[in-house]
Amino acid sequence: MTTVVFFPGDGIGPEICAAARRVLETVQEQAELPLTVVEGLVGGAALDAHDDPLPPESLELARRADAVLLGAVGGPKWDGLPPAKRPEQGLLRLRKELELFANLRPAQIFPQLRAASPLRPELIEGVDILVVRELTGDIYFGEPRGAEVVQGKRRAWNTMVYDEDEIRRIAEVAFRAARDRRRRLCSVDKANVLETTRLWREVVTEVGRDYPDVELQHLYVDNAAMQLVRAPAQFDVILTGNMFGDILSDEASQLTGSIGMLASASLGQGRGMYEPIHGSAPDIAGQDRANPLATILSVAMMLRHSLDQAPLAERIEAAVLRVLDQGLRTADIAAAGEPVVGTQAMGEAVAAALREQATS
Ligand SMILES: NC(=O)c1ccc[n+]([C@@H]2O[C@H](COP(=O)([O-])OP(=O)(O)OC[C@H]3O[C@@H](n4cnc5c(N)ncnc54)[C@H](O)[C@@H]3O)[C@@H](O)[C@H]2O)c1
Numbered sequence: 576m577t578t579v580v581f582f583p584g585d586g587i588g589p590e591i592c593a594a595a596r597r598v599l600e601t602v603q604e605q606a607e608l609p610l611t612v613v614e615g616l617v618g619g620a621a622l623d624a625h626d627d628p629l630p631p632e633s634l635e636l637a638r639r640a641d642a643v644l645l646g647a648v649g650g651p652k653w654d655g656l657p658p659a660k661r662p663e664q665g666l667l668r669l670r671k672e673l674e675l676f677a678n679l680r681p682a683q684i685f686p687q688l689r690a691a692s693p694l695r696p697e698l699i700e701g702v703d704i705l706v707v708r709e710l711t712g713d714i715y716f717g718e719p720r721g722a723e724v725v726q727g728k729r730r731a732w733n734t735m736v737y738d739e740d741e742i743r744r745i746a747e748v749a750f751r752a753a754r755d756r757r758r759r760l761c762s763v764d765k766a767n768v769l770e771t772t773r774l775w776r777e778v779v780t781e782v783g784r785d786y787p788d789v790e791l792q793h794l795y796v797d798n799a800a801m802q803l804v805r806a807p808a809q810f811d812v813i814l815t816g817n818m819f820g821d822i823l824s825d826e827a828s829q830l831t832g833s834i835g836m837l838a839s840a841s842l843g844q845g846r847g848m849y850e851p852i853h854g855s856a857p858d859i860a861g862q863d864r865a866n867p868l869a870t871i872l873s874v875a876m877m878l879r880h881s882l883d884q885a886p887l888a889e890r891i892e893a894a895v896l897r898v899l900d901q902g903l904r905t906a907d908i909a910a911a912g913e914p915v916v917g918t919q920a921m922g923e924a925v926a927a928a929l930r931e932q933a934t935s
Pocket residue numbers: 587591646647648649650651663666834835850851852853854855856857858859864865866867869907
């Protein structure tokens with residue numbers, strides 16, 4: 576029996592996870608997949624219940640599962656807490672404990688949503704980018720870190736650090752991914768200023784020698800951010816560190832129309848974790864307004880990467896395209912004046928499209 580853990584988390588997390596669970600259960604019934612879904616607590620929900628953003632029992636659930644699906648964590652309620660007690664620490668610890676060093680964030684244009692992108696249609700034509708973000712190193716985890724008050728003045732510090740093994744293993748993931756795609760890899764760094772990323776550039780170049788069939792380009796992160804809106808179709812795979820990857824993937828999401836459309840897979844040696852790239856969206860939480868498609872597409876990535884069920888992943892992706900074809904739009908992807916549906920209705924519509932596929 577395969578076990579999947581859902582960590583809905585905070586804000587819109589429970590709403591988008593309920594929709595994603597409905598979709599997973601629909602394909603599970605159709606394919607008669609022996610699969611159990613269990614739910615656990617991380618983030619603010621876990622802080623409220625256990626005073627710990629990643630209680631030991633949640634970590635244990637994740638370790639024993641075949642795959643993990645996470646909604647989102649965080650929110651204003653917990654923003655004042657000390658760093659170790661913040662909901663986000665639960666997510667970061669989960670990534671670190673499960674050694675999920677490779678975060679794959681695909682950003683593709685859905686033709687039905689061309690009008691939702693803030694860029695002109697001719698600029699986004701053909702955009703199909705895979706951001707490969709290193710997920711367990713960099714300034715997120717570097718020591719020393721801290722904050723103090725010295726003679727009445729506040730100061731705080733973090734450390735950006737990578738060793739060559741960490742860079743090599745994520746570079747390997749990115750080059751292999753590029754081989755299965757259009758064989759172009761753009762490594763993003765700040766090698767003109769930071770030693771860490773100078774090492775990044777050196778090691779990526781070394782790894783690249785084993786992939787002569789992949790065209791390697793290096794860009795500084797400021798230029799990359801600019802190129803992503805100037806001419807996004809030039810990119811195939813973007814390889815970058817934890818911090819730059821966080822920022823550039825949110826930027827890339829806008830090419831597609833909404834951050835509510837971008838799924839992700841966090842992979843390592845063992846089980847994978849799957850999450851939409853967006854956060855808990857406190858501004859729309861509890862209002863049935865969130866777009867659940869990023870989470871539903873994360874379920875598809877889970878079926879493909881962790882559960883060896885690529886055909887079922889394709890069925891979910893086709894069902895998402897179908898509901899977009901039918902004109903269903905949550906508020907974030909609706910054009911001005913277009914009618915909108917809520918989170919639940921969007922989840923139901925994807926489940927209905929799956930059932931329709933089965934009978935046609
Ligand atoms: N992986 C995660 O759990 C994760 C990721 C990013 C941010 N966060 C946390 O989420 C909280 C809010 O952060 P933020 O506001 O900077 O980022 P956010 O991604 O939560 O929201 C940014 C904007 O995008 C909108 N949005 C996000 N997801 C959406 C969806 N599915 N459908 C429609 N609109 C959507 C929000 O309404 C908001 O206007 C913070 O506590 C932050 O730390 C968590």
